[in-house]
């Protein structure tokens with residue numbers, strides 16, 4: 001049976017994401033993705049950067065078995081030799097296995113999970129990334145100085161009605177949390193559909 005899942009948004013945002021990610025990628029080491037979902041993003045990135053970054057290894061993770069199976073099935077289908085087996089990883093459950101990633105990636109999770117998932121993500125990034133290593137986060141955010149789009153306001157309300165622990169995160173609060181975890185802001189990229197890519201870095 002084919003375990004591959006298709007998440008339509010990944011086809012729309014994977015190239016804009018790859019454009020931001022490319023210059024941030026380390027030369028070698030492990031790219032660890034948290035909350036991989038279908039796995040389509042990570043497979044796309046591995047394919048897209050295989051020639052330019054042949055020394056990178058890639059590993060996804062997700063708490064859901066169906067999502068891990070989808071990532072593994074996509075990787076097998078595309079014959080991605082640099083893709084490790086996906087990990088069963090819940091960001092709220094610390095400590096995580098010691099993986100020492102060179103870069104961490106988390107797309108569309110922190111608003112669809114309790115705040116504790118963002119806390120776990122930041123704490124582990126601060127503990128596991130090497131000096132200069134980056135955490136790349138993508139998704140919709142609230143910001144003090146930027147008016148929230150009507151679509152993001154509606155999305156926030158619908159998330160909170162599904163689970164009161166969910167909802168769009170305020171970038172200033174995420175940045176303050178990152179600071180408490182020994183990470184500094186390293187850039188903010190406006191993305192299509194009122195999303196942001198936000199990067200944090202372990203100081204050198």
Ligand SMILES: C[S@@+](CC[C@H](N)C(=O)[O-])C[C@H]1O[C@@H](n2cnc3c(N)ncnc32)[C@H](O)[C@@H]1O
Nearest residue numbers: 007035036037064090091092107108109113117
């Ligand atoms: C909206 S999906 C995003 C999936 C994928 N990154 C994408 O953008 O298509 C949210 C993902 O977060 C995962 N997730 C939810 N709670 C989590 C947690 N506490 N730790 C890690 N992942 C979590 C879900 O299993 C799901 O795969």
